[in-house]
Amino acid sequence: MSTATPLPPGPAATQGDALATPLPAAAPRRLRRALLWGALVALLVVAQTLLVALTLSYEESRAQEEADAAAAEAASEVRRNLLAVVQNLQALAWVEGAPGEARAAAEALLRTQRELKRVEWRAPSLTVTEAAQTPYLPRLFNTLPRAELSIDAELACNAARRSSAPTFSRSYFVPLQDGQGLEVIDLCLPLQRAGREAGFLVGSFALADLLESSITARNLRRHEISFVEGDGTRLARAGVPRGAGVYTAERVVDLPGATLQLRADSSAGRPSLIPNLATALVLGLSIALFGLVLLLARDVRRRAFAESALAEALAFRKAMEDSLSTGLRARDLRGAITYVNPAFCAMVGCSAEELFAPSRDRSAPYTPPYWPPEFAAEYHRRQQLRLGHEVAAAGANVADPRDPREGWETVFMRKNGERFPVMIYEAPLVDGQGRHTGWMSAVVDLSAQRRVEELSRQQQDRLQATARLATVGEMASLLSHELNQPLAAIASYASGSLNLMADPQMQADPEMPAMIRGALERMAEQAERAGRVIKSVHDFVRRREQLHETLAAERLFEAVLPLARLQARKSGTRIEIDLPPAGEGPSAAKSPRVRCDRTMVEQVLLNLARNALQAMEGHTPAAERVLTLRARQTHPRWVTVSVIDRGPGISAEVAARLFTPFFTTKPEGMGLGLSLCRTVIEQHGGALDHGPGPEGRGTEFRFTLPAAAPGGAAAPAHPPETGETSGSHATA
Ligand code: ADP
Numbered sequence: 207m208s209t210a211t212p213l214p215p216g217p218a219a220t221q222g223d224a225l226a227t228p229l230p231a232a233a234p235r236r237l238r239r240a241l242l243w244g245a246l247v248a249l250l251v252v253a254q255t256l257l258v259a260l261t262l263s264y265e266e267s268r269a270q271e272e273a274d275a276a277a278a279e280a281a282s283e284v285r286r287n288l289l290a291v292v293q294n295l296q297a298l299a300w301v302e303g304a305p306g307e308a309r310a311a312a313e314a315l316l317r318t319q320r321e322l323k324r325v326e327w328r329a330p331s332l333t334v335t336e337a338a339q340t341p342y343l344p345r346l347f348n349t350l351p352r353a354e355l356s357i358d359a360e361l362a363c364n365a366a367r368r369s370s371a372p373t374f375s376r377s378y379f380v381p382l383q384d385g386q387g388l389e390v391i392d393l394c395l396p397l398q399r400a401g402r403e404a405g406f407l408v409g410s411f412a413l414a415d416l417l418e419s420s421i422t423a424r425n426l427r428r429h430e431i432s433f434v435e436g437d438g439t440r441l442a443r444a445g446v447p448r449g450a451g452v453y454t455a456e457r458v459v460d461l462p463g464a465t466l467q468l469r470a471d472s473s474a475g476r477p478s479l480i481p482n483l484a485t486a487l488v489l490g491l492s493i494a495l496f497g498l499v500l501l502l503a504r505d506v507r508r509r510a511f512a513e514s515a516l517a518e519a520l521a522f523r524k525a526m527e528d529s530l531s532t533g534l535r536a537r538d539l540r541g542a543i544t545y546v547n548p549a550f551c552a553m554v555g556c557s558a559e560e561l562f563a564p565s566r567d568r569s570a571p572y573t574p575p576y577w578p579p580e581f582a583a584e585y586h587r588r589q590q591l592r593l594g595h596e597v598a599a600a601g602a603n604v605a606d607p608r609d610p611r612e613g614w615e616t617v618f619m620r621k622n623g624e625r626f627p628v629m630i631y632e633a634p635l636v637d638g639q640g641r642h643t644g645w646m647s648a649v650v651d652l653s654a655q656r657r658v659e660e661l662s663r664q665q666q667d668r669l670q671a672t673a674r675l676a677t678v679g680e681m682a683s684l685l686s687h688e689l690n691q692p693l694a695a696i697a698s699y700a701s702g703s704l705n706l707m708a709d710p711q712m713q714a715d716p717e718m719p720a721m722i723r724g725a726l727e728r729m730a731e732q733a734e735r736a737g738r739v740i741k742s743v744h745d746f747v748r749r750r751e752q753l754h755e756t757l758a759a760e761r762l763f764e765a766v767l768p769l770a771r772l773q774a775r776k777s778g779t780r781i782e783i784d785l786p787p788a789g790e791g792p793s794a795a796k797s798p799r800v801r802c803d804r805t806m807v808e809q810v811l812l813n814l815a816r817n818a819l820q821a822m823e824g825h826t827p828a829a830e831r832v833l834t835l836r837a838r839q840t841h842p843r844w845v846t847v848s849v850i851d852r853g854p855g856i857s858a859e860v861a862a863r864l865f866t867p868f869f870t871t872k873p874e875g876m877g878l879g880l881s882l883c884r885t886v887i888e889q890h891g892g893a894l895d896h897g898p899g900p901e902g903r904g905t906e907f908r909f910t911l912p913a914a915a916p917g918g919a920a921a922p923a924h925p926p927e928t929g930e931t932s933g934s935h936a937t938a
Pocket of ligand 1: 813817818821851853854855856860864869870871872874875876877878879880881905
């Protein structure tokens, strides 16, 4: 039965979908911002449109209202004027007396009422009996006789007769000269004398003049006022030459017997898109406001960008400072701490608050909690120097603290009282205005490094000891070979002597005691020789006090010679010691004197000599095998020691890896010799190198050792350290 089940597609598909629509965190924010901007723009557009629309409608309704008011006012004025004239005419109807008297009164009335063009008296049969004309032009019925245009007046008079009240006629057109004409309306007043009908008084009004006299100057200026017929035909007009036909209003003027349709037509046309200055101003201001909002938004955006960049930079800086294992500390000009990073706090074991606290008391000089009390006075003095007042007087042994690359070593104290060495690199803190406000220091805890150095030194020592033992081990076969000879000799001398003593003939020989003594003496010699061999090995392995001592280079050679000779003798190699030729003075004859750890340098010499002997074995003809040990004072402070062979030399490939540990070309070699040699020589401050031998063949290994100072005192290998620095070493 198969246990394999296909994977359900669900989760994979879901995951795929999620991957297919990755929504970056910034997207919703951007969408929201776009929506906000859209809303703002829409709001502005709606507000502007509303503003324009409302202003337009307001303008329109205002113009319409004006037209309405003008029409209403004109209608009432016309009516009022007409009624006033009706009263005057009624007064005229009562004038009796001489026939000329009524006519004179009518002419007077015609002079004052300009719209009244003619007054006529008619008999009850409606024939005109008397008429008075306006003194002003144009005069009516000059072109066409009154009889031809009398029908409307007569109809009105008939109506007046029936109602016994003044009655208006329909308006009618009276042609004048030059094709002109006037629309006229007649008023017929029935006259009664002693209760009986006595005829009619008819007044003719020009509608145009009626309009002119009834309408206020303001209305005339802004509107065309006209009397119109039902179909819109204009009968008479006054006011601006033409109305625009947009805002019109009509009113009916009801008169006894007739009605007049009055129409006001405003001269104002449709308002333009921006109807007035206020709207233009509001529009302009809101566009400017929008522009301002845009600018502000841009500014805010830039600010936000700058802020986020700053925040990022700060976060980056904080992460950097927090991740540093180097302590950072800023101090003001007083030396009080103004900033520390976590590494510094961890190093000294104090919190930032504990480090800042002492700086609040400005009366006392600032003493950080990590200054060891025993050095506090000294540190205060150094701080004073660093303040720059006494740098000149500081003396030669005070390094300029303002060189940040150099750094200086000192001792700090942890909260638990543990002293530890630190390296301080300090640079001035300069603010935005270029003022020097303090110092920023990088503080490196050296205690771990010191521990590692100590460990490596101990390991180095152990390695040296092991290597020495290994060398001895390698020499064990040589040693056994070398010890074999004296032991074999002793054994043969001993058996010879025993044989002599056992031989009865010899027992009588008087020479025998002398012979046995001779054999014993040889045996003693051989035993001594064997002892010397063992002692030289013992000395080599056991002697180990790391002490630098001053000694002649010759002593070094002498120490390694017994062991070197063991091997040299085996291969038939000659060993030559080459020291400077004896000079004139007593000291010139001496070999150069060196200052070194004798045991270590002997080890180096032995290694080099062994390598040289091995190189010549099997390569150089036995007669030419020479190993030269040379010492020369090549410099007042340095002595050069050389080990020269006549071997095959060193090829470039071998030379490239010569000092690499465990590199060897020998089947039973360990490959440690040269690397150890170089370490030892460098620990002495010298150098180890190699080249072809002086005769152009073989190899020369050279190393330098510090020369002993004249007069026996040692010349120091390292420059002496300052008191402050060595203090810190002591602590570490
Ligand atoms: P080891 O002697 O155990 O091989 P060393 O570090 O002393 O280790 O030497 C490394 C190698 O350097 C040797 O195997 C040899 O090839 C080469 N070498 C050292 N001294 C000489 C010399 N005097 N002449 C030629 N080759 C040398």
